[in-house]
Amino acid sequence: MTDTTSADPEEAQAVAMATQPPADKQLYPAVAMYGPCNVFDLEPGKVKLWCRCGLSKKQPWCDGSHKGTGITPLRWQVPPQPQRLYALCACKYSADPPYCDATHTNLPCQVLQRQGACLNKDGHDKSTKLCTGCGWVPDF
Numbered sequence: 001m002t003d004t005t006s007a008d009p010e011e012a013q014a015v016a017m018a019t020q021p022p023a024d025k026q027l028y029p030a031v032a033m034y035g036p037c038n039v040f041d042l043e044p045g046k047v048k049l050w051c052r053c054g055l056s057k058k059q060p061w062c063d064g065s066h067k068g069t070g071i072t073p074l075r076w077q078v079p080p081q082p083q084r085l086y087a088l089c090a091c092k093y094s095a096d097p098p099y100c101d102a103t104h105t106n107l108p109c110q111v112l113q114r115q116g117a118c119l120n121k122d123g124h125d126k127s128t129k130l131c132t133g134c135g136w137v138p139d140f
């Protein structure tokens with residue numbers, strides 16, 4: 001594995017700045033999957049809760065796993081026109097949630113750099129549910 005840790009504080013800060021979460025996010029979510037969740041035949045007009053934290057075991061939907069992280073689900077109303085397939089974001093970094101916008105294609109390197117530069121990384125262990133400072137989760 002590549003060492004993404006930087007001993008240079010200025011470089012570490014530059015990496016952190018380059019990988020800031022999207023403007024509408026205060027906290028970094030976990031990456032549930034580097035690719036979209038394909039969901040079929042949703043009921044038009046139905047309200048769904050899209051998982052924004054990345055921890056749900058029922059992707060792309062919220063299962064309550066976000067509790068205690070400070071991240072809350074996105075309330076999304078299925079558009080009125082019937083549609084067979086919805087490609088919904090599972091990396092949680094789309095600029096157009098809940099839809100996949102292909103952000104996941106360039107995300108793996110950014111995630112590794114951000115986690116290597118995380119100021120809280122000494123606290124990354126099995127007891128950590130999600131480090132919202134960088135999106136680190138155990139056993140990913």
Ligand code: FES
Pocket residue numbers: 050051052053054055056061062063064065066067071072073074
């Ligand atoms: S489980 Fe992820 S937002 Fe609720």
